[in-house]
Amino acid sequence: MKYALLITGVLAGLALAVPDLVVLGYVLLIVPGLILTVAPTVFVYLALTAIIRRLLPISSPMRATGAAFAIALLLGWAVMQPFRWSAMAEYHASELPDVLPGQAIELDGHVRLERPDERRDPECDYLCLAVLDSPRVKSLTTVTAGRRTPPEVQPSAAYALVSAKADPAPSMFPSEPGEIVREYLPLIKANRGQMLFAAAKAVEASWILRLAGPEQLRGVNPVEAEGADWIIRVESPSNTGTSTLRRVTILDSNGIVQFRQSYRKQAVPARMLYIGFQAYMGGGTVSASFHVGRQILESGERWLEPESALLQAIKFPVPPCQAEVVELLREQTVQALDDPTATTARLELARGYLGLFFFDAKADDYELIARIVADDRVRDIDAQLENIFAKDNTPVAMVGAFVTRIGMDHTSPSLRHSLGERLASMPPGTFANPDSKYLAIWNSPEIYQQSAPLIATLADLGPERAMPLLDEMLDTAIEQPHWRDRRPMMKGIRAALVRLGPQASAAVPRIRELFLRRPSPIMDNAGDADAWRFALARMGVALEDMPVFPSQSPRTVEENQRRVAAQLRRYDLNHAPKEGI
Numbered sequence: 001m002k003y004a005l006l007i008t009g010v011l012a013g014l015a016l017a018v019p020d021l022v023v024l025g026y027v028l029l030i031v032p033g034l035i036l037t038v039a040p041t042v043f044v045y046l047a048l049t050a051i052i053r054r055l056l057p058i059s060s061p062m063r064a065t066g067a068a069f070a071i072a073l074l075l076g077w078a079v080m081q082p083f084r085w086s087a088m089a090e091y092h093a094s095e096l097p098d099v100l101p102g103q104a105i106e107l108d109g110h111v112r113l114e115r116p117d118e119r120r121d122p123e124c125d126y127l128c129l130a131v132l133d134s135p136r137v138k139s140l141t142t143v144t145a146g147r148r149t150p151p152e153v154q155p156s157a158a159y160a161l162v163s164a165k166a167d168p169a170p171s172m173f174p175s176e177p178g179e180i181v182r183e184y185l186p187l188i189k190a191n192r193g194q195m196l197f198a199a200a201k202a203v204e205a206s207w208i209l210r211l212a213g214p215e216q217l218r219g220v221n222p223v224e225a226e227g228a229d230w231i232i233r234v235e236s237p238s239n240t241g242t243s244t245l246r247r248v249t250i251l252d253s254n255g256i257v258q259f260r261q262s263y264r265k266q267a268v269p270a271r272m273l274y275i276g277f278q279a280y281m282g283g284g285t286v287s288a289s290f291h292v293g294r295q296i297l298e299s300g301e302r303w304l305e306p307e308s309a310l311l312q313a314i315k316f317p318v319p320p321c322q323a324e325v326v327e328l329l330r331e332q333t334v335q336a337l338d339d340p341t342a343t344t345a346r347l348e349l350a351r352g353y354l355g356l357f358f359f360d361a362k363a364d365d366y367e368l369i370a371r372i373v374a375d376d377r378v379r380d381i382d383a384q385l386e387n388i389f390a391k392d393n394t395p396v397a398m399v400g401a402f403v404t405r406i407g408m409d410h411t412s413p414s415l416r417h418s419l420g421e422r423l424a425s426m427p428p429g430t431f432a433n434p435d436s437k438y439l440a441i442w443n444s445p446e447i448y449q450q451s452a453p454l455i456a457t458l459a460d461l462g463p464e465r466a467m468p469l470l471d472e473m474l475d476t477a478i479e480q481p482h483w484r485d486r487r488p489m490m491k492g493i494r495a496a497l498v499r500l501g502p503q504a505s506a507a508v509p510r511i512r513e514l515f516l517r518r519p520s521p522i523m524d525n526a527g528d529a530d531a532w533r534f535a536l537a538r539m540g541v542a543l544e545d546m547p548v549f550p551s552q553s554p555r556t557v558e559e560n561q562r563r564v565a566a567q568l569r570r571y572d573l574n575h576a577p578k579e580g581i
Contacts, residue, residue: 009043012040052072053068111231124217125177139220159172173352178203347378369388416451417453534571
């Protein structure tokens with residue numbers, strides 16, 4: 001017994017102190033993992049047996065050990081019962097039976113959709129549209145937990161589908177209405193694989209056409225629970241390893257449950273005391289721990305998704321998923337752009353069409369996309385443009401449209417910066433023969449400051465035209481009082497000088513002086529200093545002639561020179577002419 005206690009005690013201590021050793025034991029040979037898993041439980045019962053054996057008035061060692069072990073097991077069972085009974089009673093007390101009507105529920109009047117566990121602000125999504133599209137529904141109020149609101153405050157928003165004749169202003173547009181094809185079982189079955197994505201696009205196109213035509217989505221006054229004709233409650237609190245709840249409930253105006261479906265999972269104390277082990281893997285890491293033994297209780301369908309269950313419980317028009325709808329949207333978008341008198345609401349077709357792309361635009365789409373982007377009447381397309389082309393994979397066909405959009409008065413600073421980044425990634429020489437719209441950008445410090453990455457493309461103009469502009473921009477940047485305002489311009493100017501290389505050698509004395517000035521207006525940290533050293537090297541400054549701070553040691557100077565030399569080699573390698581195969 002003494003040796004057994006010693007061995008299991010050491011193993012239990014190791015396992016409890018470093019649970020990852022248990023995982024390693026399973027990965028390597030399995031058996032070591034099993035031994036370390038049971039070691040804490042075995043040690044507990046052996047220790048109890050040893051203590052009880054000393055207290056028993058039995059002379060026979062074998063009989064005393066057997067009796068002590070039996071009592072230890074009995075104690076292990078008894079100590080768990082109060083906790084187990086309490087947890088079981090709580091579990092069964094909160095149990096709610098499923099209510100499944102024989103047919104789909106037809107909603108009407110004012111509906112309230114409550115999602116108390118949804119940590120986002122209320123919005124009109126595919127669930128909202130499914131309810132609103134029901135013929136007899138007047139409005140839908142959606143309630144969530146909000147993103148930054150206190151737990152006791154639940155923000156709400158309400159929506160209604162109304163006739164476009166009452167108000168000519170552009171409609172609100174719902175959030176990702178195409179998600180319904182990933183949640184509604186009949187649509188999932190009808191559109192498998194690649195068809196699913198096309199079906200989602202078709203649903204979105206259908207809503208774009210509807211909301212730019214005979215109908216509009218409007219915000220209305222929220223309806224409180226007391227005044228709602230129907231209340232839909234979707235519950236999905238933060239799940240843990242010991243507790244899970246997913247439930248959808250539909251109540252009528254009298255508070256009577258007309259539909260309810262749930263899945264519950266709850267960990268309760270086990271019948272016998274033991275030390276359990278669990279391991280979670282996520283993000284490439286493993287988290288392991290020990291816990292008092294427990295039993296998992298479950299009720300309901302394990303694969304229940306409340307949103308899917310809700311869609312199957314109510315009656316609503318299933319949106320069309322035919323590819324022809326997307327083509328119809330394209331045709332009507334062209335017609336709207338062709339019409340110089342098109343209303344703002346009609347031009348929403350173009351904005352909606354841009355939103356259909358998710359990095360999947362084809363060459364046949366480029367012309368229309370460019371036309372939409374270059375049309376001054378189509379506004380607020382920041383989010384749509386982010387998802388059409390990858391930053392470093394924007395086709396040259398977009399150059400003119402992107403330049404035009406940068407110059408528009410209503411273009412946001414963030415969009416100008418994003419478009420500047422995309423244009424800066426174009427092949428060298430793209431802007432060698434610029435049009436008037438490109439040149440007009442450099443006459444407005446506000447615009448070129450906001451589209452600072454575009455400054456790099458000035459290198460395409462050659463040193464005679466580029467250097468005076470860069471020198472003027474450097475003056476403008478230095479005048480900015482805060483580094484956060486200077487940084488983007490400095491980065492763009494530096495990129496242009498790097499591209500010009502030795503052709504920018506005339507700027508070397510000024511850059512050197514600004515580099516050594518204290519505080520330097522062209523850099524903020526050591527990374528900026530390295531970047532400017534590389535720029536100077538590209539402009540023709542020898543490594544041994546790089547500007548050096550008085551406080552730098554010879555070793556630091558040599559390290560700086562090595563880093564710049566390595567950068568130059570990488571740059572030359574990346575920009576070497578491609579040889580034919």
